[in-house]
Amino acid sequence: MKALKWVGVVLGVYVGIVLAFEVLYLAWYQPKLENLPIPMLVLTTTDDADEPHTRRLARLDNDGRIYVSAHHWPRGWYRRALENPRVLVEIDGVESAFVAVPVTGEEFERVAAAFPLPLPIRFLMGFPPKREILRLDPAA
16 A cells, blocks of 8 residues: 555656646746757747737758647647648747648658657656647748
8 A cells, every 4th residue: 555655656746747847847938948959939820819829849840841749738839720820930030921731641750750759758748649740831
């Protein structure tokens, strides 16, 4: 019974760490990660009421195209981009209009393989749901 209690404590601490990382650090604070070699962008999506929502995301550059990956628990930005694919993207202080396109099949496999999520990262994220990737195509 004592071992079961410790398992519960360890699991509770782990859930607390994941919540702090996902909700407080990434979703609320939205770090710029300037000291890490991770290119970033700011994505602005709109909801049903046409209200803008901004989210800082890692930018995945692959074969001359820009991708973003939904691989954390907070995914409101991803659902809004699917519902209204016309988005604004700020890269290095320059804002441009894009169309968010869901990536599937061979393209998904290629981009996911180019930007893998190692086990320690997935552990820190609390083993989030299946990864989704959007390609950001310049708006016409």
